[in-house]
Amino acid sequence: MSFDPLFAAPFVVQLHALMALAAVALTLFILALRKGRRLHRTLGWLWVLMMAAVALSSFWINEARWIGPFGPIHALSVVTLIALFGGVRAARGHDRRRHARIMLSLVLGALVIAGGFTLLPGRIMHAVVFGA
Template sequence: MSLAPLLAAPFAVQLHVFTVVPAFLLGTWLILVSRKGARRHRAIGYVYLTLMTITAIAALFIHQIPSIDIFFGFGPIHIFSIVTLSGVVGALRSAWAHDVKGHRNAMLAVYIGGILIAGSFAFMPGRIMHAIVFGS
């Protein structure tokens, strides 16, 4: 395991990784451990949503696989950024409206789609995260 590929990567990639890793950890804690609705849950939830927003915006500036360039440098993976940003807005609106079910569904969509599914693509051969974890 070596961080060299990440340190040599463009700033957008570094920002994306340095925000998604803590977002993954906080999101896991929020879903599995935290007492829903508690002050700590809300405070950490705002940090989590901020990290996910930065992660999604940074991802829009990552264009490293030209073979799947569909629209001006954007590929299918960029759809997850739009879904994540939409989910963040939906989660906040639901929370502010005290719509617990809507908030839960939006947050699960952000976590599952924005971190787990999109993140699984990051570990495919030829990607930076694959090189970091498994070597070249």
């Protein structure tokens, strides 16, 4: 494992990866916390900001293009931003079930599944984890 390929990447790619990795770590911590407490809410806001940074930064990463500068990851980024809004709205409206469902869907779709695709050969994170 070597972070050299990531350090050689453009700044926006580094920011994107750093925020995604930090969000994964924070996810594990938040899921272990007692829900509804101040710490859960505070860290939850931090997680939402990190996920928004991941989604927004993707619009400046244009390696896989389908329509102009946009590719399938950009559609996921739009869905992520909408889901973040919905998850926060559900929490603020005290709809715990909806909040939990949306946030867990984001963890699965935007972190686990999308993160898995970053490990495909030819991708920067593949080179980081498995070598060039």
